[in-house]
Amino acid sequence: MNADAVIIRVRGLKTRFGRQVVHDDLDLDVRRGEVIGIVGGSGTGKSVLLRTIVGLNRPAAGRIEVFGQDLAVLPEAERRRLERRWGVLFQDGALFSSLTVAQNIQVALREHLHLPQPLQDEIASLKIVLVGLPADAGGKFPSELSGGMRKRAGLARALALDPELLFLDEPTAGLDPIGAAAFDQLIRRLQRSLNLTVFMVTHDLDSLHAICDRIAVLAERRVIVVGTMRDMLAHPHPWIREYFHGPRARAALGAPAGLAAVDDRS
Amino acid sequence: MAAGGFSTSQERGGWVLRGGGRWDVEHSAALDAALRALEPAGMRSLSFRLGEIERLDTAGAWLLHRTLRQLAAAGIACDLAELRPEHQAMLEQVAIGDRPAPAVPEPLPPLLAVIARLGRGALDVRREAEQLLGFFGAVSAGLLRTIVQPRRLRFTSFVFHLERVGLNALPIVGLISFLIGVVLAYQGAVQLQRFGAQVFVVNLIGVSVLREIGILLTAIVVAGRSGSAFAAQIGSMMVHQEVDAMRTLGLDPMDMLVLPRILALVIALPLLCFYADLMGLLGGGMMAWLVLDISPGLFIERLNQSVTVWSFLVGMIKAPVFGFVIGLIGCLEGLRVGGSAESVGRQTTRAVVAAIFLVIVLDAVFSIFFSLVGV
Numbered sequence: 001m002n003a004d005a006v007i008i009r010v011r012g013l014k015t016r017f018g019r020q021v022v023h024d025d026l027d028l029d030v031r032r033g034e035v036i037g038i039v040g041g042s043g044t045g046k047s048v049l050l051r052t053i054v055g056l057n058r059p060a061a062g063r064i065e066v067f068g069q070d071l072a073v074l075p076e077a078e079r080r081r082l083e084r085r086w087g088v089l090f091q092d093g094a095l096f097s098s099l100t101v102a103q104n105i106q107v108a109l110r111e112h113l114h115l116p117q118p119l120q121d122e123i124a125s126l127k128i129v130l131v132g133l134p135a136d137a138g139g140k141f142p143s144e145l146s147g148g149m150r151k152r153a154g155l156a157r158a159l160a161l162d163p164e165l166l167f168l169d170e171p172t173a174g175l176d177p178i179g180a181a182a183f184d185q186l187i188r189r190l191q192r193s194l195n196l197t198v199f200m201v202t203h204d205l206d207s208l209h210a211i212c213d214r215i216a217v218l219a220e221r222r223v224i225v226v227g228t229m230r231d232m233l234a235h236p237h238p239w240i241r242e243y244f245h246g247p248r249a250r251a252a253l254g255a256p257a258g259l260a261a262v263d264d265r266s
Numbered sequence: 267m268a269a270g271g272f273s274t275s276q277e278r279g280g281w282v283l284r285g286g287g288r289w290d291v292e293h294s295a296a297l298d299a300a301l302r303a304l305e306p307a308g309m310r311s312l313s314f315r316l317g318e319i320e321r322l323d324t325a326g327a328w329l330l331h332r333t334l335r336q337l338a339a340a341g342i343a344c345d346l347a348e349l350r351p352e353h354q355a356m357l358e359q360v361a362i363g364d365r366p367a368p369a370v371p372e373p374l375p376p377l378l379a380v381i382a383r384l385g386r387g388a389l390d391v392r393r394e395a396e397q398l399l400g401f402f403g404a405v406s407a408g409l410l411r412t413i414v415q416p417r418r419l420r421f422t423s424f425v426f427h428l429e430r431v432g433l434n435a436l437p438i439v440g441l442i443s444f445l446i447g448v449v450l451a452y453q454g455a456v457q458l459q460r461f462g463a464q465v466f467v468v469n470l471i472g473v474s475v476l477r478e479i480g481i482l483l484t485a486i487v488v489a490g491r492s493g494s495a496f497a498a499q500i501g502s503m504m505v506h507q508e509v510d511a512m513r514t515l516g517l518d519p520m521d522m523l524v525l526p527r528i529l530a531l532v533i534a535l536p537l538l539c540f541y542a543d544l545m546g547l548l549g550g551g552m553m554a555w556l557v558l559d560i561s562p563g564l565f566i567e568r569l570n571q572s573v574t575v576w577s578f579l580v581g582m583i584k585a586p587v588f589g590f591v592i593g594l595i596g597c598l599e600g601l602r603v604g605g606s607a608e609s610v611g612r613q614t615t616r617a618v619v620a621a622i623f624l625v626i627v628l629d630a631v632f633s634i635f636f637s638l639v640g641v
């Protein structure tokens with residue numbers, strides 16, 4: 001397989017809610033095996049973009065291809081097959097409230113693969129520990145978890161089928177810094193060993209810095225720039241400057257030291 | 267790409283396991299069964315040659331890890347050869363995740379489980395009765411407070427609910443009462459005609475509709491429509507912690523949610539009941555006219571002789587009480603919702619069942635009471 005193959009191709013996307021236009025003529029390419037970070041101000045339509053790509057919102061115009069297929073024209077059965085190849089973590093977890101954490105993870109294993117129950121249990125408890133939840137979290141209901149734990153449980157569910165493509169909406173929001181760093185590491189490792197592609201909406205500068213190969217900036221209803229951290233730091237657009245050179249950014253990226261670290265990786 | 271699989275063979279250096287294909291979650295069921303069936307008897311060492319594996323995901327790596335651990339526990343020396351670096355990394359990742367699963371409590375023996383359930387059920391009934399009583403007290407206190415300080419009432423909310431539970435219920439309550447009036451008249455006519463006493467059908471309709479059927483039907487319809495709606499609305503607010511948010515903002519859910527709803531039902535139910543009485547009599551009168559040739563004039567005259575104002579008042583007195591009970595139960599069940607969507611459904615069902623049950627029990631109590639006081 002071509003390492004640079006495009007796994008998500010968005011062309012001329014337009015989405016709207018009533019009279020509010022969220023995206024207009026938006027283009028984006030995501031390459032196989034990369035971690036792409038989507039940044040943008042609150043309400044610029046990052047979550048909507050994610051939902052549109054996975055087919056939960058119908059675009060008003062434009063074309064979206066995932067795995068080289070146009071979802072809008074794909075027959076239902078093909079679509080279902082495609083959907084099994086990606087995992088989605090929603091911004092607010094969106095766990096099934098009447099199932100325990102372990103059952104939430106097992107839903108896809110049971111419905112799609114009909115795995116035997118003992119194996120399902122093993123896989124569920126493995127995923128639970130991998131995402132950093134305590135081992136006894138499996139028997140708990142979502143309402144009995146803390147906000148950060150719900151996020152992790154959502155990630156474990158997104159990872160249940162070991163997807164090739166992972167959509168994450170603010171995965172580190174609500175995690176403590178240690179947990180967030182462990183999360184970054186987990187994503188990095190999974191990405192390396194499974195050649196995972198990750199589409200990640202995030203405001204976490206540390207995450208952007210640590211694991212994103214490329215960053216796409218959403219503003220003015222479009223993706224205005226796509227590039228590496230270095231490109232971002234050098235970009236003249238005022239919002240991007242504010243974002244990557246603001247006081248928080250300086251602290252997170254450690255100014256010159258941060259630049260050096262970016263150099264090392266690229 | 268090939269399905270994941272492996273073969274074992276005995277070679278010069280000892281046993282060898284050769285794996286290949288896709289060791290991933292899609293093929294994990296077959297791999298799981300095969301690896302569990304791996305017979306270590308007679309092996310001293312096992313060498314894993316896994317270079318042919320095309321894809322190793324967490325499920326596949328888990329199976330490999332588990333097998334390695336089990337073989338090691340059985341005292342068999344294992345070594346991994348030819349493992350690709352990315353698969354090695356996956357295996358290490360999975361090893362981090364291998365923690366003993368927390369012990370699941372032993373299930374009770376069946377007989378004991380039944381007894382335990384029974385006991386828990388009995389305790390639940392008691393707790394629920396206590397809660398209902400407590401809530402009744404709180405709502406009564408809230409209502410008294412509202413009477414003393416009418417400004418506390420959320421007037422907008424009250425009017426909104428009055429429209430929902432009262433005005434919007436008119437079509438269904440009217441239709442059902444009318445039809446029951448028709449049925450009653452027809453069935454009564456068939457029976458009474460045999461004694462040549464058909465004109466008494468007016469007594470039958472008048473007394474039964476005004477005293478019992480009008481109010482009971484209204485209460486049951488409203489319990490199904492509005493009691494359930496209250497429970498579901500408040501319940502889903504509980505799920506999303508909206509009620510907690512209200513409390514932290516210094517707003518009393520009793521004032522904001524419960525009292526406007528209950529008050530709306532207490533006002534709406536007598537009005538609905540009055541309307542249901544009218545429609546029931548109308549349906550009965552029409553049927554009497556069509557089947558028994560009792561003209562409207564005669565119907566009204568007979569009605570005048572057969573029912574007293576008390577027949578009407580008995581129904582109307584019960585109405586606000588039933589409204590209160592339906593609202594009380596609907597709101598209480600809503601507030602008892604836990605964190606899940608399922609519990610919204612459960613409490614909503616309970617709200618309807620419990621409200622209808624209590625309405626009928628109270629109706630019986632009223633019957634006894636009215637017969638004691640002689641009306």
Ligand SMILES: Nc1ncnc2c1ncn2[C@@H]1O[C@H](COP(=O)(O)OP(=O)(O)OP(=O)(O)O)[C@@H](O)[C@H]1O
Binds near residue numbers: 045
């Ligand atoms: N279902 C919807 N109906 C109407 N408008 C919507 C809907 N979902 C989103 N929007 C609007 O679309 C815009 C983009 O929302 P979106 O949730 O994508 O923001 P975001 O970039 O993810 O912000 P944040 O960083 O705060 O999560 C917002 O203005 C929002 O009001």
Ligand SMILES: [Mg+2]
Binds near residue numbers: 046047091169
């Ligand atoms: Mg969002």
